[in-house]
Amino acid sequence: MTIITRPRDEAADSEVPTGQAAHHMDMNPIDLGRIEALQVLDEHGNINQARDPGLNDSELLAVHRAMVLTRAFDSRMLTMQRQGEMGTFAPNLGQEACMIGQVWELTKQDWFSPSYRSFGAQIQRGWPMERLFLLWSGYHQGFPPPEGVNDMPFSIVIGSHVLPAVGIAMGMRRRDDNDCVVVNFGDGAMSQGAVSEAFNFAMVDRAPVIFVCENNGWAISTPTKLQYATDHLAGRGVAFGLSSIRVDGNDILGMIAAMREATRRARDGEGPTFVEAVTYRMSLHTTADDPTVYRDSAESEPWESRCPIIRFQRYLEGRGLLSKDGAEKVRSEADAEVLEARERFRKIAKARPREVFDHLYKVTPSELEDQRNEYLSRLDRKGVD
Amino acid sequence: MPQKTMVEALNLALDEAMSADESVLIMGQDVGVNGGVFRVTKGLHEQYGRDRVMDTPLAECGIIGTAVGMAVYGLKPVVEIQFSGFTMQAFDQIEQNMARLHNRTMGRFPMRMVLRTPYGGGIRAVEHHSESRETYWAHTPGLKVVIPSGPRNARALLAAAIDDPDPVIFYEPKAVYRAFREDVPEERETLPIGTSQVVREGKDLTLISYGAMMRPAREAMEDLIDEHGIDIELIDLLTISPMDGETLCKSVAKTGRCVIVHEGHRTCGIASEIIARINEGAFEYLEAPIKRLTGYDIPFPYFQTEQYFLPDADDIIESVRETMAWE
Numbered sequence: 264m265t266i267i268t269r270p271r272d273e274a275a276d277s278e279v280p281t282g283q284a285a286h287h288m289d290m291n292p293i294d295l296g297r298i299e300a301l302q303v304l305d306e307h308g309n310i311n312q313a314r315d316p317g318l319n320d321s322e323l324l325a326v327h328r329a330m331v332l333t334r335a336f337d338s339r340m341l342t343m344q345r346q347g348e349m350g351t352f353a354p355n356l357g358q359e360a361c362m363i364g365q366v367w368e369l370t371k372q373d374w375f376s377p378s379y380r381s382f383g384a385q386i387q388r389g390w391p392m393e394r395l396f397l398l399w400s401g402y403h404q405g406f407p408p409p410e411g412v413n414d415m416p417f418s419i420v421i422g423s424h425v426l427p428a429v430g431i432a433m434g435m436r437r438r439d440d441n442d443c444v445v446v447n448f449g450d451g452a453m454s455q456g457a458v459s460e461a462f463n464f465a466m467v468d469r470a471p472v473i474f475v476c477e478n479n480g481w482a483i484s485t486p487t488k489l490q491y492a493t494d495h496l497a498g499r500g501v502a503f504g505l506s507s508i509r510v511d512g513n514d515i516l517g518m519i520a521a522m523r524e525a526t527r528r529a530r531d532g533e534g535p536t537f538v539e540a541v542t543y544r545m546s547l548h549t550t551a552d553d554p555t556v557y558r559d560s561a562e563s564e565p566w567e568s569r570c571p572i573i574r575f576q577r578y579l580e581g582r583g584l585l586s587k588d589g590a591e592k593v594r595s596e597a598d599a600e601v602l603e604a605r606e607r608f609r610k611i612a613k614a615r616p617r618e619v620f621d622h623l624y625k626v627t628p629s630e631l632e633d634q635r636n637e638y639l640s641r642l643d644r645k646g647v648d
Numbered sequence: 649m650p651q652k653t654m655v656e657a658l659n660l661a662l663d664e665a666m667s668a669d670e671s672v673l674i675m676g677q678d679v680g681v682n683g684g685v686f687r688v689t690k691g692l693h694e695q696y697g698r699d700r701v702m703d704t705p706l707a708e709c710g711i712i713g714t715a716v717g718m719a720v721y722g723l724k725p726v727v728e729i730q731f732s733g734f735t736m737q738a739f740d741q742i743e744q745n746m747a748r749l750h751n752r753t754m755g756r757f758p759m760r761m762v763l764r765t766p767y768g769g770g771i772r773a774v775e776h777h778s779e780s781r782e783t784y785w786a787h788t789p790g791l792k793v794v795i796p797s798g799p800r801n802a803r804a805l806l807a808a809a810i811d812d813p814d815p816v817i818f819y820e821p822k823a824v825y826r827a828f829r830e831d832v833p834e835e836r837e838t839l840p841i842g843t844s845q846v847v848r849e850g851k852d853l854t855l856i857s858y859g860a861m862m863r864p865a866r867e868a869m870e871d872l873i874d875e876h877g878i879d880i881e882l883i884d885l886l887t888i889s890p891m892d893g894e895t896l897c898k899s900v901a902k903t904g905r906c907v908i909v910h911e912g913h914r915t916c917g918i919a920s921e922i923i924a925r926i927n928e929g930a931f932e933y934l935e936a937p938i939k940r941l942t943g944y945d946i947p948f949p950y951f952q953t954e955q956y957f958l959p960d961a962d963d964i965i966e967s968v969r970e971t972m973a974w975e
Contacts, residue, residue, distance in 0.1 A: 407753040415720070416752050423744040426710055430717020437673070437699050437723070457740065460710035467705055622754045623790050625813035628842055628890035 300509040300541055303516035306569050308577025316520040320584055326367065326515055327579060328593055330359040330572050333383030335597035336392055337546075339605065340382075340399065344550045352399045353380040357513070357545030358477060360571035363387055364518020365445055365475045365540070368526045376415040376428035376446040380477070384447065388414055392604035393611060402612060403619075421482075422448055422455030425474070429461045432470035432535070443471040443529035445522075451482025453496050462503040462537065471529035473522065474500070474537045477512060479544035484557035500537030512540030513571040516578075543569070616647055649831035654824050657799035657832045658688045658764075661806040662726065664836055666696050669724065672810060673700040675715055676728030685730055686766060686825055708737035712763065716745045719761045719815075726810060732767035732819060733776035739784075746815050747790030762809045766822035767795075768860045768911050769958050772951040779948055780859075780912035785817040786889040786921070792841055793888040795819040797862035799830040801886060804839040812841055819888075821860035844892040846899065850881035853968055854899040856922060857909040858885035861959065865909055868964035876965075878972055888918055896922060897929030904935035905974075907967045909959050914942040936974035941967045 303314045318326065337356055343349040355362060362383030366375055375388050382395050389412040398405030408414040415431075418424035428446035435442050452458050453476060465472050476496055480487055493499070500507030506528065510521045518540060525536035543566040547554060554563075579585035585593075620627065620635040627635070652660065665672045674689055674696075680703035683690030693701040704711050708729055715725035729735050735742070742763070750759045769778035785793045794809055794816055796802035802820065809816040839845075847862075848869065857865040862884055872878040881899050885892070900906050906926060908919040919940035926938060941959045949957045 403754065407756040410756075416749075418744060420740065420744050423713075423740055426713020426741060427717035427720060427745055427749075430714035430719075431721045432717070433714055434718045434721030434723050438721075457709050457713060460705070460707045461713070463705050463707070464710045464714050623751045625750065625755065625758070628792075630842075630890040630893060 300511050301517050301521055302511040302514050303520055304514045304574055304578055306574055308574055308581055310516070310578060314517070314520055316516055316523055318516075318519070323579060323582075323584060326363060326519070327572075327575055327585065328597070329363045329383070329387050330515065330575065331593050332386060332597040332600065333359045333362050334572060335594070335601045336382060336386060336395070339598075339601045340396075341546075341550065343396075343605070349396070349400050349550075351549050351551050353549045354546040355380045355383060357566065357570065358479060358542050359383055360515040360518050360575070361475070361477045361512045361540045361542050364512075364515050365447060365473075365522055365538070367519050368522045369445060370442070371411070372413065372440070372442045373526075374413040374415070374428070374431050374442070374444040376424050376431075376444065377417045378424070378447045378449060378452070378477075379417045379419060380449070381417060381447050385414065388412055390414070391607075392601060393608040396605065396608035397612060400608075400612065402614060403622075404615070422452035422458045424448075425452070425458050425461040426464065429465045429468075429470055429472050429535075432465065432472035432529075433468050435471055436469065441530050443473060443526055445473045445475060447475045447477065449482065450476060450478040450480070450487055450490055450496065451485065452476070453499065454490055459499075459503070462500060462505055462535075465535040466504045469532065469534040471532075472535045473525045473529060474505075474535065476537070476539050477542055478539055479512075479542050481544050481548065481554075481558070483548040483552060484554075495539060495541075497537065497539040500539075503537075505535055505537045506533075507537040507539070509539045509541060512542030513569045513574065515571055515575050542571075616642060649833055651829040652799045652803075652832040653826045653829055654796070654799045654802045654820070655686060655688055655826060657803035657830075658806055658820065659690060659692070660832065661803045661810070662689060662692060663695070665726070665807065665810045666692065666700065671722060672724045672726060673702065673718070674726050674728065675702045675704050675711055677704060677706055677711070677730050679703060679728050684728055686822065688764070688820075689728065708734050709741050712738040712741040712746060715761055716741060716749065716759070719759050720749065720757045722758065724760045724810065726762045726764060729763060729765040731773075731777045731779075732765040732781065733779040735763070735765055735781075742785070742791070742817075743788060747788050750814065751790060758813065759815050760813055762806070762812075762816045762818050764806070764818045764820060766825070767819040768821050768823055769948055769954050770823035770860065772954070775948075775950065778951075778954065780819075780910065780943060782817075782819055782888050783912055783917055786891075786918065787916075790815065792816045792890065793819070794841055794886065795821065795859040795888055796886065797821065797859055797884050798824065798828075800832050800837075801839055801845075801884075803832055804837045805841065805886065807836060808838040808841050811838065816841070819859065823860040824863065827863070839886065842887050842890045842892060844886055844895045845884045846895065847882040847884050848880065850879040850903065852879040852881075852903055853905040853907065853972060854881045854883060854896070854903045855907050855909070855964070855968065856883045856885060856896060858888065858918075859911070861909045861911055864959060864961040864964055867961040868968065871961065871965055872968055876969065878968060880968070885918075891921060891925065893925040893929060897926055900926050900930040901933040904933050905971050906934075906938045907941060907964070907971055908938065909941045909964055909967075911943045911958060913945050914940065915945050917942050936971050939967045939971045
């Protein structure tokens with residue numbers, strides 16, 4: 264495993280934390296440019312046996328189905344948005360291996376804190392698709408994580424969910440729970456000071472959290488070369504003392520291998536890990552975006568051959584686990600599953616204007632009750648249920 | 649009853665909460681071994697250990713953000729931000745998460761946490777150490793804002809804030825921290841959040857204040873009664889949000905005149921909201937315009953001039969006499 268790690272100073276683990284001793288300083292600059300990305304499956308579907316996480320046949324097929332379902336959901340959301348049935352959302356075409364790989368190793372007791380481009384991961388974690396349809400079409404009831412799913416709602420303000428995720432992990436460590444937290448964000452979020460603070464708090468507290476940065480090359484129209492001045496982001500984790508790894512984010516087996524090691528470290532009390540997953544935003548920032556204004560198609564074209572699903576299908580075909588017809592069947596079944604969820608969504612989608620005051624406080628203060636009563640009488644006057 | 653300073657009374661409330669409930673923990677800069685820069689958490693680190701009285705890295709946003717996560721996980725963090733002027737660093741986490749997560753998740757996750765922080769001027773401090781920006785938090789849906797004025801109500805309100813199921817911003821008037829001692833009962837005591845206190849009943853004029861300004865307000869009240877024969881009704885707001893408009897309107901309906909005193913800036917200050925409430929609830933009883941005696945709309949001055957910026961008893965007496973003279 265090519266986890267890049269800095270050996271811990273034993274003194275720092277003693278009861279009273281101490282600073283790094285001066286003699287550990289090394290005046291030779293560390294060449295972080297040499298950090299290489301972990302890859303298990305290459306673009307042609309060839310496997311590096313030494314790093315294969317060793318999933319069994321049914322697991323391999325389940326991973327494939329989950330990625331195909333992610334794409335089917337993404338595609339249907341786009342259609343629904345263009346037809347006016349869905350609000351603005353952030354497609355995740357091409358990032359399916361990141362989506363599924365980052366949560367594959369998690370248990371029900373573990374926590375996941377998504378970004379707004381994480382719905383493949385959310386589906387994998389147990390969010391019913393109709394709930395995600397509700398969420399993206401503006402119904403409040405789509406926002407809370409379902410009962411029994413230890414997920415946070417995503418945050419809209421970039422990077423603002425990362426510190427609370429660290430706080431959950433700090434809580435786990437205090438309760439000696441053997442669980443961990445995965446928190447997901449993009450390359451743009453790495454410019455937020457709060458994310459650097461999160462790295463530092465996690466490391467100082469040895470919190471069992473895994474930071475997954477999906478570096479998809481773009482933050483709306485801002486390319487990574489304007490976002491940061493290094494060759495990669497993994498080095499920033501190293502600077503905070505985090506074990507850090509750069510992974511080919513379009514390689515589902517690479518993602519799973521990295522997350523397996525990262526979750527093991529978290530559970531064994533070895534602290535946080537930073538995973539930089541290198542991928543590419545094949546589609547739009549959001550449905551309100553037009554990348555042709557700022558992005559040359561010559562840049563995105565090579566990434567089409569790096570498609571995480573095609574690559575994995577080649578591998579499965581090579582192993583005799585999946586035929587061309589079989590892949591087509593998985594795809595059509597996923598489409599059907601999404602359409603069934605859309606039907607359920609259409610049945611339950613109902614705005615509840617009378618409830619907008621109900622959830623702000625656990626116990627609604629009486630002065631807010633007065634405002635609610637005023638608002639309800641306004642609804643009565645307009646004849647709104 | 650033992651006599652305590654506000655610092656000692658707050659320490660007592662924290663100690664009681666931590667010993668009664670294992671999920672209560674303290675986070676902040678220098679709150680551990682050092683006991684906090686004002687010593688409010690003194691001795692708690694030794695008693696409860698570093699995982700429950702946690703010295704954090706120096707990042708206010710990081711402190712509030714991680715405390716939010718702990719609250720989601722079912723713990724009850726009581727966070728200390730060293731000076732309220734530094735809460736601006738954490739504005740994002742307070743606004744995006746502390747105030748909203750309960751609503752965002754339709755109550756799926758608890759958000760029981762308290763943000764304690766000293767506020768206000770009068771201690772000859774450097775810039776950013778004297779602010780009274782309670783308006784920010786009163787303007788933020790989802791929070792409660794509490795400001796005690798003395799040792800006894802500080803202890804009782806902090807206990808109530810830690811018990812509260814919703815997030816509370818708890819502003820501590822640092823000018824009062826060690827200014828005087830007061831009887832604080834040994835047995836645990838709480839005061840309801842959202843209720844103001846009529847400190848003295850009177851029939852001529854309602855004087856409303858809170859926090860550190862309650863001291864000059866009391867001083868002015870005594871002078872006004874003794875020297876000027878004005879029968880003052882004094883109200884200590886105690887909770888800024890949710891505001892106890894009922895108590896305020898009831899008083900003004902009786903007296904017909906009102907003066908409001910606070911350190912915070914005037915425009916959109918707490919007095920503005922109080923005036924709006926009285927306008928809605930007691931307009932027909934008013935015999936004079938409501939007077940607000942507040943901080944001005946300039947940054948808090950450097951400390952050689954702070955005594956002129958902060959309202960004092962003389963200024964309050966002047967404002968009250970002016971309001972009484974209005975016909």
